Amino acid sequence: MSVVSSIQSDVDLSSYNTFGLAAKAKYFAELKHAEDIAELITWACTKKLSWMVIGGGSNLLLLEDFSGLVIVNQIRGIQVAENDECYIIKAAAGEDWHQFVQWTIEQGMPGLENLALIPGTVGASPVQNIGAYGIELADVCSEVEFYSLQTNSMQILSNKQCEFAYRHSIFKAQLKDQVIISKVTFKLSKSWAAKREYGGLKLLAEDVSAQAVFDEVCKMRISKLPDPKHLGNAGSFFKNPLVSQEHLSSLLSRYPEMPNYQADKGQAKLAAGWLIDKLGLKGFSIGGAAVHQDQALVLVNKANAQAEDFLALCRHIRQQVWQTFDVLLEPEVRFIKDTGEIEPNAVLGKPNEAE
Known part of the structure; x- marks a missing residue:
């Protein structure tokens, strides 16, 4: 079935933004396969509609109803490879960020533990260059795959090409509204050492495990941040x-x-x-x-x-x-x-x- 045929009208977005603000989308679609991106964007452009992609809706302040097409990124999937130096993990944009971090720790691939319990999806992580407790996405991201509206094709940018800065990236600048992220690749070093410079992590032992860091980060965030x-x-x-x-x-x-x-x-x-x-x-x-x-x-x-x-x-x-x-x-x-x-x-x- 064509993804366009599943587009809905006048959808309440209250459950798609973590503020719980009442707003409606004139048109609404769930994106589950990267190959459907072009069809959705072509449909919106043909109708001269604006469009917006959201993941977990955890970083949005919806000021009013959206008059175009809201696309909820639900592309799933994780692939793992490795070499002598690192684990190489390709995660689809619709994967829940915290669940993904938790999964890497459970699989014995440390490096993301300081970023536990950050709300949102994998696809949103490079846009904001998310960070917490001494680590930023830029420190662990190898490349980002996305659909480009300029070329109507899938493209890949390296870490350097993403132009990461504090809570910033090329996806918030030159490529804003020009791409839909489909996959993010992470390189996690096998020569892992805990990052313990911030907050309560300073109290952890030097030889602490990644699981213990993960648990402490979750504990600190839960104590400070309300559950949306x-x-x-x-x-x-x-x-x-x-x-x-x-x-x-x-x-x-x-x-x-x-x-x-x-x-x-x-x-x-x-x-x-x-x-x-x-x-x-x-x-x-x-x-x-x-x-x-x-x-x-x-x-x-x-x-x-x-x-x-x-x-x-x-x-x-x-x-x-x-x-x-x-x-x-x-x-x-x-x-x-x-x-x-x-x-x-x-x-x-x-x-x-x-x-």
Whole structure:
């Protein structure tokens, strides 16, 4: 049966975004085979419709109904090869990320354990260059396979060609809205050593196992992050901001306890959650949207929140952080309007010097 014949109309997306926001897709399709991508895109283009691919819906703020075609990536499959130095794992884009990480540990192929319990799918991981506890996707990704709208064919980019940066990649820049990721290849070194530089991982023994690191990461994330099945959220709402060393020195003179980490190009990375918490905003709410009471970096759907509630809450947090620390917080979550993704600043505006 043709995949186009299975396209549905006016589908509720509440269960397809982890905020649980009520929004509808004018057209909706489930993508289970990479070879069906071209047919779906051709159908949308013929009808002059916008289109959007989602995985687990864990990084989306749906601002309104989507007027085009929503494609849910459900391509499955994992293939493994190895050589003397590493395991080479090809995982389909629709695989659940956490389940995939757990599977690699169970198979005795360590390297992804620090990235446990990050919500979403394998296909979304290179777009954001997901990261946690000292590891980024860029550290373990070998290549990304995708369907290119420019060439109407499957293509592959190497790690270097993906232009990975902090929560960024070529898929958010030059190739934004031009590709549909079908597969990601990982290279996990057999010369594995635990990464224990962040958080509670510092307390683990030097000879700790990958399973123990995985378990500790899960424990820490569960203690901080609410389960979206019970309390709608998208994990970390804001990126950890980068500042100059001069700015960092100024901040540390006022807040010597402020967490900070060295970053590329001589910059320093601050903990967005700490900044928000320092302002006493845990539990603060606007409408049905609230700052989580245990983790200030997480915004939650506390009581049937509307998209505008989250926008208002986001603006308020950014304003307070800007006035106090002279730091601009940028959302990590993708903002989606009726025809597709937009830059958050287009709807948030910039904080004022004085409120």
